[in-house]
Amino acid sequence: MKTLVWVEHDGQAVKDATLSAVTAASQLGEVHLLIAGQGVDGVAAEAAKIAGVGKVHVADDVAFAHALAENVAPLIVELMATHDAFVAPSTTHGKNIAPRVAALLDVMQISDILSVESEDTFTRPIYAGNAIATVQSSDAKKVITVRGTAFAKAATEGGSGEIEAVASTGDKGLSTFAGSEIAKNERPELTSAKIIVSGGRALASSEQFHATIDPLADKLGAGVGASRAAVDAGYAPNDYQVGQTGKIVAPEVYVAIGISGAIQHLAGMKDSKVIVAINKDEDAPIFQVADIGLVGDLFKIVPELTEKL
Amino acid sequence: MKVLVPVKRVLDYNVKPRVKADGTGVDLANVKMSMNPFDEIAVEEAIRLKDKGVTEIVVVSIGEQKSQETLRTALAMGADRAILVVSETKVEPLGVAKILAKIVEEEKPDMVILGKQAIDDDNNQTGQMLAGLLNWGQGTFASKVEIADGSVNVTREVDGGAETDTLKLPAIITTDLRLNEPRYASLPNIMKAKSKPMAQKTPADFGVDVTPRLTTLKVVEPAKRSAGIKVADVDALVGKLKEMGVAK
Ligand SMILES: Cc1cc2nc3c(=O)[nH]c(=O)nc-3n(C[C@@H](O)[C@H](O)[C@H](O)COP(=O)(O)OP(=O)(O)OC[C@H]3O[C@@H](n4cnc5c(N)ncnc54)[C@H](O)[C@@H]3O)c2cc1C
Numbered sequence: 001m002k003t004l005v006w007v008e009h010d011g012q013a014v015k016d017a018t019l020s021a022v023t024a025a026s027q028l029g030e031v032h033l034l035i036a037g038q039g040v041d042g043v044a045a046e047a048a049k050i051a052g053v054g055k056v057h058v059a060d061d062v063a064f065a066h067a068l069a070e071n072v073a074p075l076i077v078e079l080m081a082t083h084d085a086f087v088a089p090s091t092t093h094g095k096n097i098a099p100r101v102a103a104l105l106d107v108m109q110i111s112d113i114l115s116v117e118s119e120d121t122f123t124r125p126i127y128a129g130n131a132i133a134t135v136q137s138s139d140a141k142k143v144i145t146v147r148g149t150a151f152a153k154a155a156t157e158g159g160s161g162e163i164e165a166v167a168s169t170g171d172k173g174l175s176t177f178a179g180s181e182i183a184k185n186e187r188p189e190l191t192s193a194k195i196i197v198s199g200g201r202a203l204a205s206s207e208q209f210h211a212t213i214d215p216l217a218d219k220l221g222a223g224v225g226a227s228r229a230a231v232d233a234g235y236a237p238n239d240y241q242v243g244q245t246g247k248i249v250a251p252e253v254y255v256a257i258g259i260s261g262a263i264q265h266l267a268g269m270k271d272s273k274v275i276v277a278i279n280k281d282e283d284a285p286i287f288q289v290a291d292i293g294l295v296g297d298l299f300k301i302v303p304e305l306t307e308k309l
Numbered sequence: 310m311k312v313l314v315p316v317k318r319v320l321d322y323n324v325k326p327r328v329k330a331d332g333t334g335v336d337l338a339n340v341k342m343s344m345n346p347f348d349e350i351a352v353e354e355a356i357r358l359k360d361k362g363v364t365e366i367v368v369v370s371i372g373e374q375k376s377q378e379t380l381r382t383a384l385a386m387g388a389d390r391a392i393l394v395v396s397e398t399k400v401e402p403l404g405v406a407k408i409l410a411k412i413v414e415e416e417k418p419d420m421v422i423l424g425k426q427a428i429d430d431d432n433n434q435t436g437q438m439l440a441g442l443l444n445w446g447q448g449t450f451a452s453k454v455e456i457a458d459g460s461v462n463v464t465r466e467v468d469g470g471a472e473t474d475t476l477k478l479p480a481i482i483t484t485d486l487r488l489n490e491p492r493y494a495s496l497p498n499i500m501k502a503k504s505k506p507m508a509q510k511t512p513a514d515f516g517v518d519v520t521p522r523l524t525t526l527k528v529v530e531p532a533k534r535s536a537g538i539k540v541a542d543v544d545a546l547v548g549k550l551k552e553m554g555v556a557k
């Protein structure tokens with residue numbers, strides 16, 4: 001099977017999520033990459049070194065600068081004439097683009113796969129990960145998005161992909177990028193952090209959230225996450241949200257502080273290797289999944305913990 | 310300006326899903342079903358846009374007869390009329406998108422607002438597929454929607470922050486959690502909704518083949534995590550973390 005992987009990048013470097021998608025794709029067969037963007041020679045050179053990649057298709061055009069699905073999907077559809085499967089990471093951009101490609105190819109997409117069982121059979125989570133479905137596709141071509149935490153990252157060295165320019169399919173005139181506010185974050189990115197410290201509604205204000213959670217995260221070199229309740233209340237920015245509708249994470253250690261453990265939150269973190277929970281309610285559902293639990297007032301425990309580490 | 314809002318009947322988000330013992334799916338017998346939470350947000354957004362040029366809201370559901378309840382809820386919130394496309398068998402997002410594309414041809418809305426994902430199958434596909442089929446712009450995972458002259462500005466929740474795109478109308482929007490807080494329908498409005506029009510169709514009326522492309526071979530429960538230990542105090546916690554090599 002010839003597989004085309006959409007490479008997510010920021011114009012400078014390949015994003016980690018792409019590497020998991022490459023691993024999934026390599027289980028289907030030959031891996032080709034697509035890099036669409038503006039001024040992406042550097043990214044293409046980097047991507048060509050990913051272990052196991054064959055062709056690296058590069059489409060350089062201002063129309064692709066912001067990965068607008070309206071412009072990128074038709075480009076992918078053209079390339080799919082010579083590929084059997086399309087694979088994208090389950091990032092917000094990947095999720096935005098892939099279904100549009102699927103509809104244009106008249107294919108039913110397989111979202112967020114956890115494993116490749118065979119060329120046409122995959123497992124994927126449904127009901128916020130409370131059930132795992134094995135699904136078989138009868139479509140001639142496959143369109144797949146890949147859950148990053150379920151696949152190892154492909155090595156970034158050792159490959160010698162062959163770079164090939166492809167003609168732009170142009171700007172479709174349906175949408176324009178008007179701006180973005182991407183938070184500058186010095187901490188490890190949630191989806192690749194080894195340790196995550198997450199705060200919930202119990203933190204009660206933005207000031208207390210940062211005053212309590214940040215020092216502990218700094219001590220541990222951890223990424224910072226939050227429950228939806230904490231995000232909705234404005235204690236933490238949107239992209240901190242862990243859960244069914246936020247980020248799916250699987251760090252070595254996940255520390256849940258003042259988080260009750262609603263199924264929608266568990267959906268985003270229950271594959272963490274070790275879960276530590278701090279909550280004043282000894283019956284909080286989070287303790288049902290925690291490896292180590294400490295019952296008590298977080299405002300006492302967390303500063304003490306930070307100090308003693 | 311007319312807005313179409315597709316709504317899906319799903320297992321209520323407070324109910325813990327149970328996998329059937331025979332591995333064919335999740336048990337939906339005798340459990341509470343509700344409108345997909347993202348679709349409530351979609352209906353709410355359409356209603357709020359009524360001050361800003363929206364004149365008619367049509368809600369659509371594709372599903373079993375019981376989806377009438379879901380449509381009535383949307384009507385009670387403030388939608389004007391409903392279309393139920395009855396299918397007692399599974400219709401995948403691709404099939405749903407094809408039916409919606411036909412309804413768009415007939416109804417000619419200026420916008421279709423969908424949920425970003427349904428919390429049962431978690432596919433996150435239908436809106437993007439519909440946009441592809443119609444060759445419209447798509448503002449997915451919206452946290453803010455502003456109608457301008459012939460276009461709509463959509464602020465979207467993306468990894469790392471927010472992005473704003475300007476879409477030419479007509480366009481597709483899919484809702485994220487923080488777009489708005491949906492209202493509860495009041496009792497008088499629930500009564501009024503009973504007399505609002507609801508049309509019934511079938512996929513065949515639209516000439517759409519909804520034969521599934523995916524076969525579910527089996528559905529299992531994920532590996533269970535078992536509860537671990539509780540430690541007595543911070544010192545014990547620090548000890549455990551050191552044991553694991555997390556702390557030095
Ligand atoms: C009787 C019946 C039995 C089913 N059995 C199964 C089964 O056994 N296994 C299984 O995996 N799935 C089953 N389904 C679900 C199947 O219909 C599709 O998977 C589903 O409709 C679309 O997937 P999604 O909701 O995850 O799409 P998403 O792309 O996540 O949905 C996004 C948005 O699209 C809109 N939308 C989606 N579906 C509809 C709809 N039907 N009507 C109106 N708007 C909609 C909503 O606005 C929604 O928020 C069944 C459905 C029915 C009606």
Ligand SMILES: Cc1cc2nc3c(=O)[nH]c(=O)nc-3n(C[C@H](O)[C@H](O)[C@H](O)COP(=O)(O)OP(=O)(O)OC[C@H]3O[C@@H](n4cnc5c(N)ncnc54)[C@H](O)[C@@H]3O)c2cc1C
Nearest residue numbers: 200201202227228229243244245246258259260265280298
């Ligand atoms: C469609 C949908 C999607 C959703 N998606 C997500 C998602 O992606 N992610 C997500 O997280 N949620 C999601 N939710 C929301 C989810 O259902 C919960 O509401 C949310 O996770 C609760 O957040 P919380 O645990 O911080 O707050 P709460 O449930 O209010 O829990 C606060 C906890 O803090 C404890 N506490 C209070 N004070 C102290 C103290 N001083 N010291 C120690 N402990 C204390 C309490 O005992 C309690 O257990 C979603 C909901 C819906 C409907």
